Amino acid sequence: MTAEPQPQCALVIGASSGIGAACVTELVRRGYRVAAVARREDRLDSLRDAAPQQVRTYVHDVTEFNTVPARFSEIVDDLGGLSMVIYAAGVMPKIDVDTYDFTKDKKVIDVNLLGCIAWLNQAAPFFQKQGAGSIVGISSIAGDRGRIGYPVYNTSKAAMNTYLEALRNRLSRHGVSVTTIKPGYVATAMTEGMEGLFWVAKAEQAARAIVTAGERGKPTRYVLRRWALVGLVIRCIPSFIFRRMNV
Ligand SMILES: NC(=O)c1ccc[n+]([C@@H]2O[C@H](COP(=O)([O-])OP(=O)(O)OC[C@H]3O[C@@H](n4cnc5c(N)ncnc54)[C@H](OP(=O)(O)O)[C@@H]3O)[C@@H](O)[C@H]2O)c1
Structure with missing residues:
Protein backbone atom coordinates (compact mmCIF):
# COMPACT_ATOMS: atom_id res chain seq x y z
CA MET A 1 0.00 0.00 0.00
CA THR A 2 1.36 3.46 -0.88
CA ALA A 3 1.06 6.29 1.64
CA GLU A 4 -1.07 9.35 0.79
CA PRO A 5 1.19 12.18 -0.47
CA GLN A 6 1.47 14.92 2.17
CA PRO A 7 0.34 18.42 1.12
CA GLN A 8 3.10 20.92 0.52
CA CYS A 9 3.43 23.69 3.12
CA ALA A 10 4.24 27.33 2.45
CA LEU A 11 4.84 30.46 4.50
CA VAL A 12 3.97 33.90 3.11
CA ILE A 13 5.23 36.96 4.99
CA GLY A 14 3.37 40.12 4.01
CA ALA A 15 0.27 38.09 3.23
CA SER A 16 -2.57 40.47 4.08
CA SER A 17 -2.93 42.35 0.78
CA GLY A 18 -1.73 42.76 -2.79
CA CYS A 23 0.17 34.27 -3.44
CA VAL A 24 -1.74 32.77 -0.50
CA THR A 25 -4.80 32.28 -2.73
CA GLU A 26 -2.68 30.77 -5.51
CA LEU A 27 -0.91 28.39 -3.11
CA VAL A 28 -4.29 27.28 -1.70
CA ARG A 29 -5.50 26.66 -5.26
CA ARG A 30 -2.45 24.42 -5.79
CA GLY A 31 -3.24 22.41 -2.65
CA TYR A 32 -0.68 23.87 -0.21
CA ARG A 33 -1.18 24.37 3.50
CA VAL A 34 -0.27 28.03 4.04
CA ALA A 35 0.86 30.16 6.97
CA ALA A 36 -0.13 33.78 6.30
CA VAL A 37 1.83 36.43 8.23
CA ALA A 38 1.19 40.20 8.47
CA ARG A 39 -0.07 42.87 10.90
CA ARG A 40 -3.69 43.38 9.75
CA GLU A 41 -5.65 40.61 11.43
CA ASP A 42 -8.95 41.30 9.65
CA ARG A 43 -7.31 40.87 6.24
CA LEU A 44 -5.65 37.64 7.36
CA ASP A 45 -8.98 36.39 8.75
CA SER A 46 -10.63 36.87 5.34
CA LEU A 47 -7.93 34.75 3.71
CA ARG A 48 -8.36 32.03 6.34
CA ASP A 49 -12.16 32.11 6.09
CA ALA A 50 -11.91 31.48 2.33
CA ALA A 51 -9.95 28.23 2.96
CA PRO A 52 -10.08 27.32 6.67
CA GLN A 53 -8.66 23.82 6.13
CA GLN A 54 -5.55 25.17 4.43
CA VAL A 55 -4.74 28.62 5.84
CA ARG A 56 -3.37 29.51 9.29
CA THR A 57 -2.82 33.13 10.24
CA TYR A 58 -0.16 34.82 12.36
CA VAL A 59 -0.31 38.49 13.35
CA HIS A 60 3.24 39.77 13.29
CA ASP A 61 5.19 42.95 12.60
CA VAL A 62 8.36 42.07 10.67
CA THR A 63 10.24 44.88 12.39
CA GLU A 64 9.99 42.94 15.67
CA VAL A 76 6.82 24.94 11.04
CA ASP A 77 5.35 22.94 13.94
CA ASP A 78 1.78 24.06 13.17
CA LEU A 79 2.05 23.29 9.45
CA GLY A 80 3.91 20.04 10.01
CA GLY A 81 6.74 20.99 7.64
CA LEU A 82 7.74 23.63 5.14
CA SER A 83 8.66 23.58 1.47
CA MET A 84 8.34 27.22 0.32
CA VAL A 85 8.80 30.64 1.91
CA ILE A 86 7.72 33.83 0.14
CA TYR A 87 8.86 37.17 1.60
CA ALA A 88 6.43 39.75 0.23
CA ALA A 89 6.32 42.36 3.01
CA GLY A 90 7.25 45.78 1.72
CA VAL A 91 6.53 49.49 2.06
CA MET A 92 7.15 52.48 -0.16
CA PRO A 93 6.02 55.62 1.69
CA LYS A 94 5.07 58.50 -0.57
CA ILE A 95 7.81 61.11 -0.87
CA ASP A 96 8.62 63.84 -3.36
CA VAL A 97 11.88 64.37 -5.15
CA ASP A 98 13.17 66.82 -2.51
CA THR A 99 12.30 64.68 0.54
CA TYR A 100 15.05 63.30 2.77
CA ASP A 101 13.15 61.82 5.69
CA PHE A 102 15.17 59.45 7.85
CA THR A 103 12.13 58.13 9.72
CA LYS A 104 10.50 57.01 6.47
CA ASP A 105 13.80 55.74 5.11
CA LYS A 106 14.48 53.62 8.20
CA LYS A 107 11.02 52.07 7.97
CA VAL A 108 11.70 51.07 4.36
CA ILE A 109 15.00 49.41 5.31
CA ASP A 110 13.48 47.75 8.39
CA VAL A 111 10.52 46.20 6.54
CA ASN A 112 11.89 45.56 3.05
CA LEU A 113 15.41 44.47 3.96
CA LEU A 114 15.97 43.67 7.65
CA ILE A 135 12.89 30.61 -0.94
CA VAL A 136 11.23 33.41 -2.88
CA GLY A 137 11.90 37.10 -2.28
CA ILE A 138 9.67 39.77 -3.82
CA SER A 139 12.18 42.41 -4.80
CA SER A 140 11.56 44.91 -7.61
CA ILE A 141 12.84 46.13 -10.93
CA ALA A 142 13.36 49.32 -8.88
CA GLY A 143 16.44 47.67 -7.34
CA ASP A 144 18.23 47.57 -10.68
CA ARG A 145 19.29 51.26 -10.57
CA GLY A 146 19.33 54.25 -8.24
CA ARG A 147 16.58 56.63 -9.31
CA ILE A 148 15.50 60.09 -8.23
CA GLY A 149 12.00 59.15 -7.02
CA TYR A 150 12.52 56.68 -4.17
CA PRO A 151 16.26 56.40 -3.35
CA VAL A 152 15.94 54.27 -0.23
CA ARG A 173 24.61 23.05 -3.28
CA HIS A 174 22.17 21.80 -0.61
CA GLY A 175 19.21 21.30 -2.96
CA VAL A 176 17.53 24.58 -1.99
CA SER A 177 16.42 27.15 -4.57
CA VAL A 178 16.32 30.91 -4.06
CA THR A 179 14.23 33.00 -6.44
CA THR A 180 14.44 36.77 -6.84
CA ILE A 181 11.17 38.19 -8.13
CA LYS A 182 11.39 41.53 -9.91
CA PRO A 183 7.89 42.83 -10.53
CA GLY A 184 7.32 45.80 -12.77
CA TYR A 185 4.00 47.46 -11.91
CA VAL A 186 1.33 45.42 -10.13
CA ALA A 187 -2.15 46.78 -9.29
CA THR A 188 -2.06 46.85 -5.46
CA ALA A 189 -2.41 49.39 -2.65
CA MET A 190 1.26 50.30 -3.22
CA THR A 191 0.63 51.59 -6.75
CA GLU A 192 -2.90 52.96 -6.19
CA GLY A 193 -3.25 56.53 -7.44
CA MET A 194 0.15 56.56 -9.18
CA GLU A 195 0.09 58.17 -12.59
CA GLY A 196 1.83 57.13 -15.79
CA LEU A 197 1.98 53.39 -15.04
CA PHE A 198 2.01 50.91 -17.92
CA TRP A 199 2.15 47.13 -18.36
CA VAL A 200 0.35 46.86 -15.01
CA ALA A 201 -0.11 43.22 -13.96
CA LYS A 202 -2.98 42.00 -11.80
CA ALA A 203 -1.92 40.64 -8.42
CA GLU A 204 -3.40 37.23 -9.32
CA GLN A 205 -1.36 37.14 -12.53
CA ALA A 206 1.80 38.07 -10.61
CA ALA A 207 1.06 35.40 -7.98
CA ARG A 208 0.77 32.64 -10.60
CA ALA A 209 4.15 33.61 -12.04
CA ILE A 210 5.74 33.91 -8.58
CA VAL A 211 4.56 30.54 -7.26
CA THR A 212 5.51 28.81 -10.51
CA ALA A 213 8.98 30.40 -10.46
CA GLY A 214 9.41 29.22 -6.85
CA GLU A 215 8.25 25.68 -7.64
CA ARG A 216 10.63 25.53 -10.60
CA GLY A 217 13.53 27.02 -8.64
CA LYS A 218 14.13 29.85 -11.12
CA PRO A 219 16.95 32.18 -10.01
CA THR A 220 15.24 35.38 -11.22
CA ARG A 221 11.80 36.12 -12.62
CA TYR A 222 10.58 39.47 -13.90
CA VAL A 223 6.80 39.98 -13.77
CA LEU A 224 5.68 40.57 -16.49
CA ARG A 225 8.44 38.82 -18.47
CA ARG A 226 8.86 41.79 -20.83
CA TRP A 227 10.32 43.77 -17.90
CA ALA A 228 13.42 41.57 -18.18
CA LEU A 229 14.33 43.34 -21.40
CA VAL A 230 13.67 46.73 -19.81
CA GLY A 231 15.81 45.68 -16.84
CA LEU A 232 18.65 44.65 -19.13
CA VAL A 233 18.57 47.94 -21.02
CA ILE A 234 18.30 49.97 -17.80
CA ARG A 235 21.28 48.18 -16.23
CA CYS A 236 23.39 48.85 -19.34
CA ILE A 237 22.78 52.61 -19.56
CA PRO A 238 25.94 54.44 -18.47
CA SER A 239 25.54 56.50 -15.29
CA PHE A 240 26.18 59.86 -16.96
CA ILE A 241 23.29 59.21 -19.39
CA PHE A 242 20.94 57.69 -16.75
CA ARG A 243 21.43 60.86 -14.67
CA ARG A 244 20.05 63.01 -17.48
CA MET A 245 17.01 60.81 -18.10
CA ASN A 246 15.11 62.21 -15.09
CA VAL A 247 13.84 58.79 -13.96
N1 LIG B 1 2.85 46.74 -6.55
C1 LIG B 1 3.90 46.87 -7.32
O1 LIG B 1 3.85 47.46 -8.43
C2 LIG B 1 5.22 46.31 -6.90
C3 LIG B 1 6.28 46.38 -7.80
C4 LIG B 1 7.51 45.87 -7.44
C5 LIG B 1 7.66 45.28 -6.20
N2 LIG B 1 6.63 45.24 -5.32
C6 LIG B 1 6.87 44.61 -4.01
O2 LIG B 1 5.89 43.64 -3.78
C7 LIG B 1 5.75 43.44 -2.36
C8 LIG B 1 4.26 43.44 -2.01
O3 LIG B 1 3.74 44.75 -2.23
P1 LIG B 1 2.26 45.01 -2.76
O4 LIG B 1 2.38 45.75 -4.03
O5 LIG B 1 1.49 43.75 -2.72
O6 LIG B 1 1.73 46.06 -1.68
P2 LIG B 1 0.71 45.95 -0.47
O7 LIG B 1 -0.63 45.51 -0.93
O8 LIG B 1 0.82 47.26 0.23
O9 LIG B 1 1.30 44.77 0.45
C9 LIG B 1 2.33 44.99 1.36
C10 LIG B 1 2.34 43.84 2.35
O10 LIG B 1 3.44 44.04 3.25
C11 LIG B 1 2.95 43.86 4.57
N3 LIG B 1 3.74 44.67 5.53
C12 LIG B 1 4.08 45.97 5.45
N4 LIG B 1 4.72 46.35 6.57
C13 LIG B 1 4.76 45.24 7.38
C14 LIG B 1 5.27 44.99 8.68
N5 LIG B 1 5.86 45.96 9.40
N6 LIG B 1 5.13 43.75 9.20
C15 LIG B 1 4.50 42.77 8.50
N7 LIG B 1 4.02 42.94 7.25
C16 LIG B 1 4.14 44.17 6.71
C17 LIG B 1 1.52 44.35 4.52
O11 LIG B 1 0.79 43.77 5.61
P3 LIG B 1 0.27 44.57 6.90
O12 LIG B 1 0.17 46.03 6.55
O13 LIG B 1 -1.03 43.93 7.22
O14 LIG B 1 1.29 44.30 7.96
C18 LIG B 1 1.06 43.78 3.19
O15 LIG B 1 0.64 42.46 3.36
C19 LIG B 1 6.55 44.58 -1.71
O16 LIG B 1 7.78 44.09 -1.28
C20 LIG B 1 6.76 45.56 -2.84
O17 LIG B 1 7.93 46.31 -2.66
C21 LIG B 1 5.41 45.74 -5.64
Missing part, protein backbone atom coordinates in the same frame (compact mmCIF):
# COMPACT_ATOMS: atom_id res chain seq x y z
CA ILE A 19 0.86 40.32 -4.12
CA GLY A 20 1.28 38.42 -0.84
CA ALA A 21 -2.47 37.81 -0.43
CA ALA A 22 -2.72 36.71 -4.06
CA PHE A 65 13.10 41.08 14.61
CA ASN A 66 13.73 39.32 17.93
CA THR A 67 10.41 37.48 17.77
CA VAL A 68 11.09 35.93 14.33
CA PRO A 69 12.94 32.74 15.40
CA ALA A 70 10.13 31.68 17.77
CA ARG A 71 7.46 32.58 15.18
CA PHE A 72 9.26 30.55 12.51
CA SER A 73 9.49 27.45 14.74
CA GLU A 74 5.84 27.79 15.76
CA ILE A 75 4.75 27.96 12.10
CA GLY A 115 12.62 41.87 8.02
CA CYS A 116 13.54 39.83 4.96
CA ILE A 117 16.93 38.93 6.42
CA ALA A 118 15.39 38.10 9.82
CA TRP A 119 12.88 35.65 8.25
CA LEU A 120 15.08 34.14 5.55
CA ASN A 121 17.94 33.62 8.01
CA GLN A 122 15.52 31.20 9.69
CA ALA A 123 14.36 29.56 6.45
CA ALA A 124 17.88 29.08 5.03
CA PRO A 125 19.35 26.74 7.68
CA PHE A 126 16.01 24.93 8.01
CA PHE A 127 15.94 24.14 4.28
CA GLN A 128 19.68 23.42 4.21
CA LYS A 129 19.22 20.78 6.92
CA GLN A 130 16.16 19.40 5.12
CA GLY A 131 18.12 19.26 1.82
CA ALA A 132 15.16 20.79 -0.04
CA GLY A 133 13.02 23.89 -0.16
CA SER A 134 12.25 27.03 -2.09
CA TYR A 153 13.27 51.99 -1.72
CA ASN A 154 15.73 51.39 -4.60
CA THR A 155 18.47 50.74 -2.04
CA SER A 156 16.36 48.27 -0.06
CA LYS A 157 15.60 46.24 -3.19
CA ALA A 158 19.18 46.37 -4.51
CA ALA A 159 20.42 45.06 -1.15
CA MET A 160 17.70 42.42 -1.18
CA ASN A 161 18.86 41.30 -4.64
CA THR A 162 22.43 40.86 -3.39
CA TYR A 163 21.33 39.06 -0.22
CA LEU A 164 19.12 36.69 -2.23
CA GLU A 165 21.92 36.01 -4.73
CA ALA A 166 24.29 35.18 -1.86
CA LEU A 167 21.70 32.84 -0.31
CA ARG A 168 21.23 31.18 -3.71
CA ASN A 169 24.98 30.62 -4.04
CA ARG A 170 25.16 29.19 -0.53
CA LEU A 171 22.07 26.99 -0.71
CA SER A 172 21.99 25.64 -4.28
Whole structure:
Protein backbone atom coordinates (compact mmCIF):
# COMPACT_ATOMS: atom_id res chain seq x y z
CA MET A 1 0.00 0.00 0.00
CA THR A 2 1.36 3.46 -0.88
CA ALA A 3 1.06 6.29 1.64
CA GLU A 4 -1.07 9.35 0.79
CA PRO A 5 1.19 12.18 -0.47
CA GLN A 6 1.47 14.92 2.17
CA PRO A 7 0.34 18.42 1.12
CA GLN A 8 3.10 20.92 0.52
CA CYS A 9 3.43 23.69 3.12
CA ALA A 10 4.24 27.33 2.45
CA LEU A 11 4.84 30.46 4.50
CA VAL A 12 3.97 33.90 3.11
CA ILE A 13 5.23 36.96 4.99
CA GLY A 14 3.37 40.12 4.01
CA ALA A 15 0.27 38.09 3.23
CA SER A 16 -2.57 40.47 4.08
CA SER A 17 -2.93 42.35 0.78
CA GLY A 18 -1.73 42.76 -2.79
CA ILE A 19 0.86 40.32 -4.12
CA GLY A 20 1.28 38.42 -0.84
CA ALA A 21 -2.47 37.81 -0.43
CA ALA A 22 -2.72 36.71 -4.06
CA CYS A 23 0.17 34.27 -3.44
CA VAL A 24 -1.74 32.77 -0.50
CA THR A 25 -4.80 32.28 -2.73
CA GLU A 26 -2.68 30.77 -5.51
CA LEU A 27 -0.91 28.39 -3.11
CA VAL A 28 -4.29 27.28 -1.70
CA ARG A 29 -5.50 26.66 -5.26
CA ARG A 30 -2.45 24.42 -5.79
CA GLY A 31 -3.24 22.41 -2.65
CA TYR A 32 -0.68 23.87 -0.21
CA ARG A 33 -1.18 24.37 3.50
CA VAL A 34 -0.27 28.03 4.04
CA ALA A 35 0.86 30.16 6.97
CA ALA A 36 -0.13 33.78 6.30
CA VAL A 37 1.83 36.43 8.23
CA ALA A 38 1.19 40.20 8.47
CA ARG A 39 -0.07 42.87 10.90
CA ARG A 40 -3.69 43.38 9.75
CA GLU A 41 -5.65 40.61 11.43
CA ASP A 42 -8.95 41.30 9.65
CA ARG A 43 -7.31 40.87 6.24
CA LEU A 44 -5.65 37.64 7.36
CA ASP A 45 -8.98 36.39 8.75
CA SER A 46 -10.63 36.87 5.34
CA LEU A 47 -7.93 34.75 3.71
CA ARG A 48 -8.36 32.03 6.34
CA ASP A 49 -12.16 32.11 6.09
CA ALA A 50 -11.91 31.48 2.33
CA ALA A 51 -9.95 28.23 2.96
CA PRO A 52 -10.08 27.32 6.67
CA GLN A 53 -8.66 23.82 6.13
CA GLN A 54 -5.55 25.17 4.43
CA VAL A 55 -4.74 28.62 5.84
CA ARG A 56 -3.37 29.51 9.29
CA THR A 57 -2.82 33.13 10.24
CA TYR A 58 -0.16 34.82 12.36
CA VAL A 59 -0.31 38.49 13.35
CA HIS A 60 3.24 39.77 13.29
CA ASP A 61 5.19 42.95 12.60
CA VAL A 62 8.36 42.07 10.67
CA THR A 63 10.24 44.88 12.39
CA GLU A 64 9.99 42.94 15.67
CA PHE A 65 13.10 41.08 14.61
CA ASN A 66 13.73 39.32 17.93
CA THR A 67 10.41 37.48 17.77
CA VAL A 68 11.09 35.93 14.33
CA PRO A 69 12.94 32.74 15.40
CA ALA A 70 10.13 31.68 17.77
CA ARG A 71 7.46 32.58 15.18
CA PHE A 72 9.26 30.55 12.51
CA SER A 73 9.49 27.45 14.74
CA GLU A 74 5.84 27.79 15.76
CA ILE A 75 4.75 27.96 12.10
CA VAL A 76 6.82 24.94 11.04
CA ASP A 77 5.35 22.94 13.94
CA ASP A 78 1.78 24.06 13.17
CA LEU A 79 2.05 23.29 9.45
CA GLY A 80 3.91 20.04 10.01
CA GLY A 81 6.74 20.99 7.64
CA LEU A 82 7.74 23.63 5.14
CA SER A 83 8.66 23.58 1.47
CA MET A 84 8.34 27.22 0.32
CA VAL A 85 8.80 30.64 1.91
CA ILE A 86 7.72 33.83 0.14
CA TYR A 87 8.86 37.17 1.60
CA ALA A 88 6.43 39.75 0.23
CA ALA A 89 6.32 42.36 3.01
CA GLY A 90 7.25 45.78 1.72
CA VAL A 91 6.53 49.49 2.06
CA MET A 92 7.15 52.48 -0.16
CA PRO A 93 6.02 55.62 1.69
CA LYS A 94 5.07 58.50 -0.57
CA ILE A 95 7.81 61.11 -0.87
CA ASP A 96 8.62 63.84 -3.36
CA VAL A 97 11.88 64.37 -5.15
CA ASP A 98 13.17 66.82 -2.51
CA THR A 99 12.30 64.68 0.54
CA TYR A 100 15.05 63.30 2.77
CA ASP A 101 13.15 61.82 5.69
CA PHE A 102 15.17 59.45 7.85
CA THR A 103 12.13 58.13 9.72
CA LYS A 104 10.50 57.01 6.47
CA ASP A 105 13.80 55.74 5.11
CA LYS A 106 14.48 53.62 8.20
CA LYS A 107 11.02 52.07 7.97
CA VAL A 108 11.70 51.07 4.36
CA ILE A 109 15.00 49.41 5.31
CA ASP A 110 13.48 47.75 8.39
CA VAL A 111 10.52 46.20 6.54
CA ASN A 112 11.89 45.56 3.05
CA LEU A 113 15.41 44.47 3.96
CA LEU A 114 15.97 43.67 7.65
CA GLY A 115 12.62 41.87 8.02
CA CYS A 116 13.54 39.83 4.96
CA ILE A 117 16.93 38.93 6.42
CA ALA A 118 15.39 38.10 9.82
CA TRP A 119 12.88 35.65 8.25
CA LEU A 120 15.08 34.14 5.55
CA ASN A 121 17.94 33.62 8.01
CA GLN A 122 15.52 31.20 9.69
CA ALA A 123 14.36 29.56 6.45
CA ALA A 124 17.88 29.08 5.03
CA PRO A 125 19.35 26.74 7.68
CA PHE A 126 16.01 24.93 8.01
CA PHE A 127 15.94 24.14 4.28
CA GLN A 128 19.68 23.42 4.21
CA LYS A 129 19.22 20.78 6.92
CA GLN A 130 16.16 19.40 5.12
CA GLY A 131 18.12 19.26 1.82
CA ALA A 132 15.16 20.79 -0.04
CA GLY A 133 13.02 23.89 -0.16
CA SER A 134 12.25 27.03 -2.09
CA ILE A 135 12.89 30.61 -0.94
CA VAL A 136 11.23 33.41 -2.88
CA GLY A 137 11.90 37.10 -2.28
CA ILE A 138 9.67 39.77 -3.82
CA SER A 139 12.18 42.41 -4.80
CA SER A 140 11.56 44.91 -7.61
CA ILE A 141 12.84 46.13 -10.93
CA ALA A 142 13.36 49.32 -8.88
CA GLY A 143 16.44 47.67 -7.34
CA ASP A 144 18.23 47.57 -10.68
CA ARG A 145 19.29 51.26 -10.57
CA GLY A 146 19.33 54.25 -8.24
CA ARG A 147 16.58 56.63 -9.31
CA ILE A 148 15.50 60.09 -8.23
CA GLY A 149 12.00 59.15 -7.02
CA TYR A 150 12.52 56.68 -4.17
CA PRO A 151 16.26 56.40 -3.35
CA VAL A 152 15.94 54.27 -0.23
CA TYR A 153 13.27 51.99 -1.72
CA ASN A 154 15.73 51.39 -4.60
CA THR A 155 18.47 50.74 -2.04
CA SER A 156 16.36 48.27 -0.06
CA LYS A 157 15.60 46.24 -3.19
CA ALA A 158 19.18 46.37 -4.51
CA ALA A 159 20.42 45.06 -1.15
CA MET A 160 17.70 42.42 -1.18
CA ASN A 161 18.86 41.30 -4.64
CA THR A 162 22.43 40.86 -3.39
CA TYR A 163 21.33 39.06 -0.22
CA LEU A 164 19.12 36.69 -2.23
CA GLU A 165 21.92 36.01 -4.73
CA ALA A 166 24.29 35.18 -1.86
CA LEU A 167 21.70 32.84 -0.31
CA ARG A 168 21.23 31.18 -3.71
CA ASN A 169 24.98 30.62 -4.04
CA ARG A 170 25.16 29.19 -0.53
CA LEU A 171 22.07 26.99 -0.71
CA SER A 172 21.99 25.64 -4.28
CA ARG A 173 24.61 23.05 -3.28
CA HIS A 174 22.17 21.80 -0.61
CA GLY A 175 19.21 21.30 -2.96
CA VAL A 176 17.53 24.58 -1.99
CA SER A 177 16.42 27.15 -4.57
CA VAL A 178 16.32 30.91 -4.06
CA THR A 179 14.23 33.00 -6.44
CA THR A 180 14.44 36.77 -6.84
CA ILE A 181 11.17 38.19 -8.13
CA LYS A 182 11.39 41.53 -9.91
CA PRO A 183 7.89 42.83 -10.53
CA GLY A 184 7.32 45.80 -12.77
CA TYR A 185 4.00 47.46 -11.91
CA VAL A 186 1.33 45.42 -10.13
CA ALA A 187 -2.15 46.78 -9.29
CA THR A 188 -2.06 46.85 -5.46
CA ALA A 189 -2.41 49.39 -2.65
CA MET A 190 1.26 50.30 -3.22
CA THR A 191 0.63 51.59 -6.75
CA GLU A 192 -2.90 52.96 -6.19
CA GLY A 193 -3.25 56.53 -7.44
CA MET A 194 0.15 56.56 -9.18
CA GLU A 195 0.09 58.17 -12.59
CA GLY A 196 1.83 57.13 -15.79
CA LEU A 197 1.98 53.39 -15.04
CA PHE A 198 2.01 50.91 -17.92
CA TRP A 199 2.15 47.13 -18.36
CA VAL A 200 0.35 46.86 -15.01
CA ALA A 201 -0.11 43.22 -13.96
CA LYS A 202 -2.98 42.00 -11.80
CA ALA A 203 -1.92 40.64 -8.42
CA GLU A 204 -3.40 37.23 -9.32
CA GLN A 205 -1.36 37.14 -12.53
CA ALA A 206 1.80 38.07 -10.61
CA ALA A 207 1.06 35.40 -7.98
CA ARG A 208 0.77 32.64 -10.60
CA ALA A 209 4.15 33.61 -12.04
CA ILE A 210 5.74 33.91 -8.58
CA VAL A 211 4.56 30.54 -7.26
CA THR A 212 5.51 28.81 -10.51
CA ALA A 213 8.98 30.40 -10.46
CA GLY A 214 9.41 29.22 -6.85
CA GLU A 215 8.25 25.68 -7.64
CA ARG A 216 10.63 25.53 -10.60
CA GLY A 217 13.53 27.02 -8.64
CA LYS A 218 14.13 29.85 -11.12
CA PRO A 219 16.95 32.18 -10.01
CA THR A 220 15.24 35.38 -11.22
CA ARG A 221 11.80 36.12 -12.62
CA TYR A 222 10.58 39.47 -13.90
CA VAL A 223 6.80 39.98 -13.77
CA LEU A 224 5.68 40.57 -16.49
CA ARG A 225 8.44 38.82 -18.47
CA ARG A 226 8.86 41.79 -20.83
CA TRP A 227 10.32 43.77 -17.90
CA ALA A 228 13.42 41.57 -18.18
CA LEU A 229 14.33 43.34 -21.40
CA VAL A 230 13.67 46.73 -19.81
CA GLY A 231 15.81 45.68 -16.84
CA LEU A 232 18.65 44.65 -19.13
CA VAL A 233 18.57 47.94 -21.02
CA ILE A 234 18.30 49.97 -17.80
CA ARG A 235 21.28 48.18 -16.23
CA CYS A 236 23.39 48.85 -19.34
CA ILE A 237 22.78 52.61 -19.56
CA PRO A 238 25.94 54.44 -18.47
CA SER A 239 25.54 56.50 -15.29
CA PHE A 240 26.18 59.86 -16.96
CA ILE A 241 23.29 59.21 -19.39
CA PHE A 242 20.94 57.69 -16.75
CA ARG A 243 21.43 60.86 -14.67
CA ARG A 244 20.05 63.01 -17.48
CA MET A 245 17.01 60.81 -18.10
CA ASN A 246 15.11 62.21 -15.09
CA VAL A 247 13.84 58.79 -13.96
N1 LIG B 1 2.85 46.74 -6.55
C1 LIG B 1 3.90 46.87 -7.32
O1 LIG B 1 3.85 47.46 -8.43
C2 LIG B 1 5.22 46.31 -6.90
C3 LIG B 1 6.28 46.38 -7.80
C4 LIG B 1 7.51 45.87 -7.44
C5 LIG B 1 7.66 45.28 -6.20
N2 LIG B 1 6.63 45.24 -5.32
C6 LIG B 1 6.87 44.61 -4.01
O2 LIG B 1 5.89 43.64 -3.78
C7 LIG B 1 5.75 43.44 -2.36
C8 LIG B 1 4.26 43.44 -2.01
O3 LIG B 1 3.74 44.75 -2.23
P1 LIG B 1 2.26 45.01 -2.76
O4 LIG B 1 2.38 45.75 -4.03
O5 LIG B 1 1.49 43.75 -2.72
O6 LIG B 1 1.73 46.06 -1.68
P2 LIG B 1 0.71 45.95 -0.47
O7 LIG B 1 -0.63 45.51 -0.93
O8 LIG B 1 0.82 47.26 0.23
O9 LIG B 1 1.30 44.77 0.45
C9 LIG B 1 2.33 44.99 1.36
C10 LIG B 1 2.34 43.84 2.35
O10 LIG B 1 3.44 44.04 3.25
C11 LIG B 1 2.95 43.86 4.57
N3 LIG B 1 3.74 44.67 5.53
C12 LIG B 1 4.08 45.97 5.45
N4 LIG B 1 4.72 46.35 6.57
C13 LIG B 1 4.76 45.24 7.38
C14 LIG B 1 5.27 44.99 8.68
N5 LIG B 1 5.86 45.96 9.40
N6 LIG B 1 5.13 43.75 9.20
C15 LIG B 1 4.50 42.77 8.50
N7 LIG B 1 4.02 42.94 7.25
C16 LIG B 1 4.14 44.17 6.71
C17 LIG B 1 1.52 44.35 4.52
O11 LIG B 1 0.79 43.77 5.61
P3 LIG B 1 0.27 44.57 6.90
O12 LIG B 1 0.17 46.03 6.55
O13 LIG B 1 -1.03 43.93 7.22
O14 LIG B 1 1.29 44.30 7.96
C18 LIG B 1 1.06 43.78 3.19
O15 LIG B 1 0.64 42.46 3.36
C19 LIG B 1 6.55 44.58 -1.71
O16 LIG B 1 7.78 44.09 -1.28
C20 LIG B 1 6.76 45.56 -2.84
O17 LIG B 1 7.93 46.31 -2.66
C21 LIG B 1 5.41 45.74 -5.64
